[in-house]
Amino acid sequence: MALLLPSAEPVRYLTDTGTPVTDPPAYPVPDLDLLVTAYRKMVVGRRFDTQATALTKQGRLAVYPSSHGQEACQVGAVLAVGAGDWLFPTYRESVALVTRGVDPVEVLSLLRGDAHCGYDPRAHHVAPQCTPLATQTLHATGLAYAERRKGSGAIALAFIGDGATSEGDFHEALNFAAVFRAPVVFLVQNNRYAISVPLERQSAAPSLAAKGIGYGVPAEQVDGNDPVAVLAVLTAAVAHARSGAGPFLVEAHTYRMDAHTNADDATRYRAAAEVDEWRRRDPVARLEAYLRGRGALTDADASEIAAEAEEYAAALRARMNADPDLTPTDLFDHVYAEPTPQLREQRATLLAELVEAP
Template identity: 65%
Template structure:
C-alpha cells in the first residue's frame, strides 16, 4: 500500500503549521543595479577613496592592454582581458583586510595584482611557466582558477574553517556569469548559507559565457535573485561604477565578518575585449553593442565625477597615467626576459606529501633528463 492509498495520510496542502524558514523579502535584490556615481550619494563618498580607485582603474586598464600585447608577441600563451571590468576587479581587492582571502577566476588577474601580487608572478600561470606563479599564502590569494567555479567551494571551506577556529577571516570569491551555471556554484552557495560561512560571492555578469549570452543560461530575473533560493541576501550593482561596487562589497564583507553569513553580489558589467586572444567576438556580438558599453566606461565615469566635484585635476590625471606607463614598461621589460626553468619544478607544491604516482613520474622525468644530458655530452 502506497502512502497516498493510506486512509487519511494524503494532504493536498501543507499543514497550517508550515512556514518559510527565512523571510524572503530582506534577501531580494534591488529592482535596478545600485549606483553611486552621478547620484546624490556620490557627494558623501570619501574623495581619497575615489582617487585611489581611479588610480587603480587607470593602472589596471594599462595592465590589461600590456598583457594583451604580450600575447601577440608570444610572451604569453593566453590572456583573458578584463578591460571594461576594472571597477569590479579593483574593488574586490581593496575591500579586503590583510588576513582575508581572495579566490579569483582566470579573468581576475587584475584583482590579484591589485591585492599586491607581483605583476609578473600573476601572469606566470598564463605563460605556462609554473603551476600558480605566486605563493598564495603571502598575499592570501588563491591560485587563478581556470576550471569554471571550482574555486567557490574552496572559498566556502576556507571561510567555514576560519570561523570554526575563531579566526577573523572573510573569503571573497569571484566568478563570471558562465560560472553560475556550474554545479560547483550551487554547492558552494548552499553550503555557505547552511553553515553561515563568512564568504562573499561576486558574480561579474559581463554578458557572455564565451559566446553564450546570459539569456541562454538562465531565466531568473537576475543572478542576484538566485541568492534567495539559498537563504542569503542578493545584491545587484552597476559593475562599472567603482564607488558603488566598493560600497556594496564593503557592506557584504562587514556583514560576513560580523557573523551574518554569505552574500551574493551580481555586478552588471561588460567584457569589451574578446574572451581571450584566441576568440573572435565578432561572431556573436556587434560593434554597436560594444560601443554602447564603451560609453559606460568605468574610468570615464569615475574621472567625470572626480573632476566635476573638483576632487581631481589634470595633474592628478597625468600622474595616474604616468604611474600606469611606468608599471607597463617594467612589466614589458621583465616579461621579455627568458626565465630559467627547472622541469623538476612540475612536481613541487602539488601535494604536501607527494603520492607514489607523482614520485614515479618525477623519477622517470629525472632519468630521461639525465640520459638526454649524457647523450648531448657524448656528442660534443
C-alpha cells in the same frame, strides 16, 4: 523574505557620464581618498591589461583573458576586503591580483605556461587562478567556514562570471555557506556572455542576484561600471559576512569590452553597436569625471597617475621579454609534499639522461 531580495534595479551612484544620480541609494558613499585610490588602481590595472594583451601578440603569452571594462569590479573588490581576507579569482582576475600587490610577472606565469600558479597564495591570501567554472566557490566557502571555526575574523571573496552561476558547484557553495554561515562574499561579474553564450540563453531568473533567495542568501545587484556603487555595495557585503551573519551574493552588471581571450572572435556573436553602447559607460572615465567634479582630481594628478601606469607597463614589458630561467626537474616539484617513489624514479631517470646528453 523581503530582506533577501536584491534591489529591483542595480544600485548606482553615478550616471553614465560620471555625474551623481538625483536619488542616491542608502549605502554610505565611500570616502574620496578611497575613490582616488580606486581610480589610480584602475588606471594602472587597465594599462597592465593592455600590455598583457600586447604580449600575447608578441608570443610572450600563450593566452590572455582581458579585464578591460571590468576594472571597477576587480579593483573595488580588492579595496573592499582586508589584508587578512582571502580572494578566490578566476582566470580573468589578473587586474584584481596586481591590485592586491601580486608581482605582475608572477600573475602572468600561468598564462605564459611557466607554472600553474606563479605566486605564493599564502603570502598574498590569494588562491590560484581557477579555470574550471565555479569550482573556486566551493574552495572559498570551505576556507571561509574554516576561518569562522578558528574565530579569525577573516572572510573570503569569490569572483565568478555569469556563466558560472549555471554550474552545480555554485549552487552547492551557496547552500553550504548559508547553512553553516560561512563568511564568504560571492561576486558575480555579469558581463553578459559566457564566452559566446548570451545571458538570456543562460538564465530565466529576473536577475542572477535573485538566485540567492532559494538558499537563504541575501543578495544585491549593482552597476558594475559605477566604481562608487561597487565599493559601497561590496563594503556592505564584506561587513555582513564579517559580522557572523553568513554569506552575501553580489551581482555586478558589467561588460567585457574585448574578446573572451585573444583566441576568440567576439564579432561573431555580438554587434558593434552593443560594444559602443557599453563603451559610453566606461568605469574609468566615469570615476575620473566624478572626482574632477568633486575637486579631488586635477590635471596634474591625472598626468602623474598616467605616468605611473606607463612606468608599470614598461617594467612589465622588460621583464616579460626576458626568457624565464627554467630547470627540467621543476616538472616534479610542487606535485606532492612528499614525492612518490614513482616520481623519484622518474626524476632520477631524467637527470641521468640530461647528464648523458651531448
